[in-house]
Amino acid sequence: MKESRKRIPPVLFSVPFIVFIVILVSVGLFILSDIGGKGIFSAVLFASPRGIVVLVAIPFALLCFTGIFLYMTIIDTLSRHEITKIGMRIFMSFCLLILFTGIPVTVTIGRFAGNALSAWFTRELSSSLLSATDIARLYTGERHRVLEKAAIKYFNGLAITTYIKYPTDWMSDIRTIDPLAAACQVYAMDRKNPGTPVAVPVHESGDSGAFVPPGSLVLVSDGLFSLEPGEAVNRYGRVVRYNGVEYICVLTSALPEGFSARIRAIELAYSQSLVIDGLKPYLPVMGVWIFALFCLPLLFLLVSLAWTMSMKIALPAKPVSNLASRLSVRDSSFRVIPHGSDELSIIGQHLNGLASSQKPDTHAEALQPGAGLNQDSPSGSKARKKNSIQLKQ
Secondary structure (H helix, E strand, O other): OHHHHHHOOHHHHOHHHHHHHHHHHHHHHHHHHHHHHHHHHHOOHHHOHHHHHHHHHHHHHHHHHHHHHHHHHHHHHHHOOOOOHHHHHHHHHHHHHHHHHHHHHHHHHHHHHHHHHHHHOOHHHHHHHHHHHHHHHHHHHHHHHHHHHHHHHHOOHHHHHHHHHOOOOHHHHHHHHOOOEEEEEEEEEEOOOOOOOEEEEEEEEEOHHHOOOHHHHHHOOOEEEOOOOOOOEEEEEEEEEEOOEEEEEEEEEEOOOOHHHHHHHHHHHHHHHHHHHHHHHHHHHHHHHHHHHHHHHHHHHHHHHHHHHHHHHHOOHHHHHHHHHHHHOOOOOOOEEEOOOOHHHHHHHHHHHHHHHOOOOOOOOOOOOOOOOOOOOOOHHHHHHHHOEEEOO
16 A cells, blocks of 8 residues: 555645546536436436446446545545644534535435425326326227228128129228228239239229238238338238139228327336336435435545645644744754744744744754754754745645
């Protein structure tokens, strides 16, 4: 640990750098909370590995980083022997201020968010979405029954042979049963060449854009079928064999515009509501989660900043204390260099004057080895300036 501390530049524990880290982490946590908030309300993030990374892994990594940074800041100050009792008192004052302002506000906001989510994401939401899904399925089922009714009436051997002898307007009659009928197709399959059967048109009416292409007639089966997923139409097919002839019949009915997209949206919302229902027991403690993952890293950095500032503020008191201790044992070879006009600088000036008027004691001992020189020694006057400690505020 000592070797690693020697390799870390001291500037990393300075006030400007810590302020920069605080701003950087604050912006990062804001972005994560913004993404996480959207994930909570859509339940997308909770149901994906990306959500675990955004809502848990990254904040936890920031929490570990800021905790280690706080530890290294304290260890760096201890290694340089810059801790004073006044600094510790100032630091404790800062910590109390952070605790009494940060934690209650965070817990209150988190509790409010938890209660809001609990009130919003109730069982009624998933029940309503399930009801909407059921209504959509009932409507789809009714459309299927209407389509089947029209197909059974017109797609049979007797109706087809009657139409061949006496052609009529089938689409108008079919639309009396299914108002959204879009296309009707009947083909006689000529299988004289078994390798490539030919579809001979018997009846084609309606919207040609909704027709089944001749090449796709092999996909037609009895009942509902689709050519591709997500089609905006319902297709009903029948294979009729009558008097030795095979007929391929297709009835296509349009769906209301955007119906399929709305059905998919309702089903997706319902699946997400089930995720929220699973999280519902944990929503009241959302405040603890917000505090631990999104506010605690910032609090760690603020404590690091408070520690550094406290020690910097109280650092000038140390040379004044050393000078007073030396004067108490009649060692007047020690001086401080005051900077500024605050109380500590004034005290330092008075102690310097007292040291100058005090008769030197050649038997005085330094409080710390090598920290001061006897004033009566030949090199005392030359080294006094070198051994004086600047008093900075």
